Amino acid sequence: MASQTIQSYRNSAEIYNGDAFCKKKSIQLLEEIGLPNGLFPLDDIEEFGYNREAGFVWLIQKKKKDHTFKKIKRAVSYAPEVTAFVENGKMKKMTGVKTKELMLWLSVVEMYIEDPSSKKITFKTGTGLSDSFPVSAFELEE
Numbered sequence: 001m002a003s004q005t006i007q008s009y010r011n012s013a014e015i016y017n018g019d020a021f022c023k024k025k026s027i028q029l030l031e032e033i034g035l036p037n038g039l040f041p042l043d044d045i046e047e048f049g050y051n052r053e054a055g056f057v058w059l060i061q062k063k064k065k066d067h068t069f070k071k072i073k074r075a076v077s078y079a080p081e082v083t084a085f086v087e088n089g090k091m092k093k094m095t096g097v098k099t100k101e102l103m104l105w106l107s108v109v110e111m112y113i114e115d116p117s118s119k120k121i122t123f124k125t126g127t128g129l130s131d132s133f134p135v136s137a138f139e140l141e142e
Contacts, residue, residue, distance in 0.1 A: 003081060005095075006049065006058050013051035022048035026059060027140070034089045034113060036121060036138035041067045042078055057091075058083045071137040075100040076108075089113045099123065 002010075016025045022045035027037045029050060044062035051057075058081065065078045079096035086092075090112035097108040106125040113121050113135065121138060124130040 009051040009056045013049045015049045019045045033086050036135050038138045038140040055085050057086050072133050
């Protein structure tokens with residue numbers, strides 16, 4: 001069941017269903033806004049929605065997914081529902097994404113590429129901590 005936030009953006013959104021189609025659409029969105037195409041390594045995606053007018057995007061998967069980005073040895077957990085507001089080179093007001101920092105799971109609230117020539121992406125947590133990594137660590141393997 002989609003959250004209240006998603007419900008409020010559904011009316012004028014593009015909504016897609018089915019894992020393969022949703023994966024394709026989420027990759028297209030990431031490429032369109034200039035973010036690495038492997039940021040959402042999700043399984044069993046039931047719905048992908050994008051309200052272009054508001055810049056609001058959501059992904060709903062059957063169950064939470066834990067993933068380790070091997071190139072940077074970073075564990076990330078994706079809730080069954082992931083939401084964000086997107087703009088060029090940035091996702092903000094994110095929900096449903098956490099990263100493991102030492103022994104704590106911290107919510108990722110923003111990710112952005114400030115300077116594309118730096119080839120670095122920065123992740124900001126709800127506690128205000130941020131860390132930058134090479135964009136290449138989040139690209140899909142060919």
